[in-house]
Amino acid sequence: xxxxxxxxxxxxxxxxxxxxxxxxxxxxxxxxxxxxxxxxxxxxxxxxxxxxxxxxxxxxxxxxxxxxxxxxxxxxxxxxxxxxxxxxxxxxxxxxxxxxxxxxxxxxxxxxxxxxxxxxxxxxxxxxxxxxxxxxxxxxxxxxxxxxxxxxxxxxxxxxxxxxxxxxxxxxxxxxxxxxxxxxxxxxxxxxxxxxxxxxxxxxxxxxxxxxxxxxxxxxxxxxxxxxxxxxxxxxxxxxxxxxxxxxxxxxxxx
Numbered sequence: 001x002x003x004x005x006x007x008x009x010x011x012x013x014x015x016x017x018x019x020x021x022x023x024x025x026x027x028x029x030x031x032x033x034x035x036x037x038x039x040x041x042x043x044x045x046x047x048x049x050x051x052x053x054x055x056x057x058x059x060x061x062x063x064x065x066x067x068x069x070x071x072x073x074x075x076x077x078x079x080x081x082x083x084x085x086x087x088x089x090x091x092x093x094x095x096x097x098x099x100x101x102x103x104x105x106x107x108x109x110x111x112x113x114x115x116x117x118x119x120x121x122x123x124x125x126x127x128x129x130x131x132x133x134x135x136x137x138x139x140x141x142x143x144x145x146x147x148x149x150x151x152x153x154x155x156x157x158x159x160x161x162x163x164x165x166x167x168x169x170x171x172x173x174x175x176x177x178x179x180x181x182x183x184x185x186x187x188x189x190x191x192x193x194x195x196x197x198x199x200x201x202x203x204x205x206x207x208x209x210x211x212x213x214x215x216x217x218x219x220x221x222x223x224x225x226x227x228x229x230x231x232x233x234x235x236x237x238x239x240x241x242x243x244x245x246x247x248x249x250x251x252x253x254x255x
Contacts, residue, residue, distance in 0.1 A: 098173035
């Protein structure tokens with residue numbers, strides 16, 4: 001089926017890997033997915049149908065679970081045209097949630113006297129002009145971005161509102177892109193324009209839920225501190241990670 005989420009994610013992931021590594025090829029991608037290069041090419045161009053077994057294997061390789069993979073193949077329950085629109089909307093929402101540039105664009109248009117020319121936006125965010133144009137179009141279609149004669153502006157006060165519709169797989173993909181961006185910043189951004197630090201500590205794991213709440217409140221307080229100004233001039237990414245380095249406790253062990 002056209003606009004198959006799994007195939008679109010396959011294509012997006014290949015583009016992302018090639019952007020980060022210019023020598024990354026379709027053959028490299030097929031090796032990572034344990035697929036024949038010819039078959040992978042045909043799948044990505046919708047020339048080859050994916051059977052249930054292969055679909056499951058590819059989805060698992062990409063980090064999705066069986067429930068998520070199967071949800072993309074639910075039988076149509078609406079009239080065909082309406083159902084197609086529904087699938088397209090779901091796919092677009094997944095893209096917006098899982099790809100970092102959509103959040104960056106929503107925040108970009110909060111900057112004072114910023115250019116709305118796609119080429120200027122592309123230069124500022126390190127994107128291709130085609131990616132900027134497609135992303136802007138999708139944000140407008142989804143009602144997350146509005147446009148007037150001069151520029152664009154977010155439909156909502158905060159871009160974080162679209163996190164309310166996130167899925168586990170979309171969130172994983174978004175966080176992976178954010179962490180990769182942090183590595184790039186560590187290597188390429190002067191220290192006076194960034195803050196990156198970490199600590200390793202022994203903890204009482206029963207306090208994890210309280211720690212998550214403290215982190216959420218800190219993130220929101222810091223976001224408000226940095227963005228409450230009439231002199232907004234840059235878009236930054238804030239990422240905080242707290243995770244186990246010893247054997248991970250079972251879910252039932254956490255209260």
